Amino acid sequence: MPDPLSDAELLARTGRQAQAAFGEVVRRHSGPVYAVAYRWLESAADAEEVAQDAFLLLWRKRGRIHLVGESALPWLIVTVKHLAANRRRARLRRTTHETAAAHEPHFADVDEDRGEVADLLRRAFAALPPLDAEVARLCLVEDVTYAEAAERLGLTEGAVRNRLSRARARLRRDLEEER
Numbered sequence: 001m002p003d004p005l006s007d008a009e010l011l012a013r014t015g016r017q018a019q020a021a022f023g024e025v026v027r028r029h030s031g032p033v034y035a036v037a038y039r040w041l042e043s044a045a046d047a048e049e050v051a052q053d054a055f056l057l058l059w060r061k062r063g064r065i066h067l068v069g070e071s072a073l074p075w076l077i078v079t080v081k082h083l084a085a086n087r088r089r090a091r092l093r094r095t096t097h098e099t100a101a102a103h104e105p106h107f108a109d110v111d112e113d114r115g116e117v118a119d120l121l122r123r124a125f126a127a128l129p130p131l132d133a134e135v136a137r138l139c140l141v142e143d144v145t146y147a148e149a150a151e152r153l154g155l156t157e158g159a160v161r162n163r164l165s166r167a168r169a170r171l172r173r174d175l176e177e178e179r
Helices: 007-011 016-041 044-061 073-102 116-126 130-141 146-153 157-178
Strands: none
Touching: 007 016, 016 044, 016 073, 044 073, 116 130, 116 157, 130 146, 130 157, 146 157
């Protein structure tokens, strides 16, 4: 029985053989690649996604990467660590942002019959440009995420964040002046 081909030889395949050869590389290394991703992320879903992303990068770069030795595993492990670190940073940013948003003033409990406070809030919201007021209502009153507000209003998340930031600043200023 002939010796199995190395990863370098498999990745060098072209044409019809390329896809089957790459499948062999994936079969060889999917276990360790997933294990490294899971160790970094502690989430099965995130680990699967990062492992798939690493293999996708390997496929896209297969003709340009330089393997140390004949195995793709060291390259895959380094790639998974970088992808996992990026995912962890994104998760941390999202958590930090959501925590900060949770500590923003929340007007959902304001009862319409509370008179002066409710009137003050209505006037402050009415003074906002209509789209900014709608963004503020969705994000501050209805407590929807930026992504949900963006989808409902046909905006990007960045536009929702910018409009909400402007609305908050204006609401703060207007409410301070009313004191």
